[in-house]
Amino acid sequence: MTAALLIDDHAMFREALGMALISVMPNLTLHPAASGQEALDVLDQHTTIQHAIMDLYLPDMSGVDLLKRLRQRRGQLRVLVLSASQDPEDKRRAMEAGALGFLNKSASCQDLAAALLAVSDAPLQPYRSGPATTPRAGGSDDAVLLSALTPRQNDVLRLMCDGLRNKEISEQLNMTEKTVKTHVSAILATLGVLNRTQATLVARRGGVFGKPV
Template sequence: MIRAMIVDDDALVRLGLADLLDGDPDIEVTAQASDGLQAIEQATAHRIDVALVDVRMPRMDGITATTRLRALPHPPRVITLTTFDLDEYVYNALAAGADGFLLKDTDPTEILRAVHLVATGSAMLHPAAARRVIDRYHATDHPRAAAAQNRLERLTPRERDVLTLLAQGDTNADIATRLAMRESTVKAHVSRILATLDVTNRVQAALLARDAGLTL
């Protein structure tokens, strides 16, 4: 059972998401919060697997909340919810440790899929929004590109292959098929990549790869 938390200052949004998630037999809405401070309190009181976190909220916004949630002893994975006009906030949320983000008008089946994917350690980024964020805030001539390239030099050639596909949004199963590997081997490679690059999740590894110009 995936224990989920919904964090949004709009009561109707919380109600709609709760109805959606509770309709999935493998997801339980364990907690709800109307702002970042309540989210920290709820995540401290309950063991949360996946938190869906709005970006703009009173008292503590979703970016700060993501940083605080990821710093907990048992950190939940975070999916940031946003509108298409908040790209800079979304990028900052990903940099803070979010495992992905969705637009609020995302199809309900995709929201459920995102919760399941993120709960297993994968990432879920809305393709159009991800492309827009990366194009605007992660150009390869950014000053951090050289530093990112140096960090990628620590990887083996096979790990770079895995990272390239990971950065394109492929799941472990997709990578295993494309590289003719066992899925368990891919998982082991991903774990080593995260440790070697000193990042907390797949999204941060993907952004680092794009910083270095490994993918477009």
């Protein structure tokens, strides 16, 4: 193990954890990130990164959405979720999205190092998103994908289906255009599609927005 992303929006926790982890794993190089978008940018900049330690709750996107996008960009990335959550549903969603481990933040640094090593040795299935250009087998598959969206992403997708652009959506939902763009990118990644038109088709096939097609 040579390089890992460390994703957490709390600077003090991130810095303290980084120093403690390197003290027990001196050959590890950590690349910190304070948000989902920063993590994606750092991943693009460093081809040596093959591991990620990430919080599940981030300021700009859900951890599950980020996990999927990280695995889309680097299929062999091994992800360990480090979260304060003790909700079994959070663990289930993270593992289904491609995480290889889930550890509570109350764990010791030695436990974290052990978990990271276990993730390194765990069997890894290459990430496979749904085919973006071929028809899906049925509306039920699309409904499952749509169920993974957050309530706010559903709001954005609903307005996308109405034909609104980012600026118009930002005005309708009282958020910045940059935030809308982040939500749109997360929606496309979650649904496994390339553009807004395909996302709209998935939404309609799933019977969530408008008549299924």
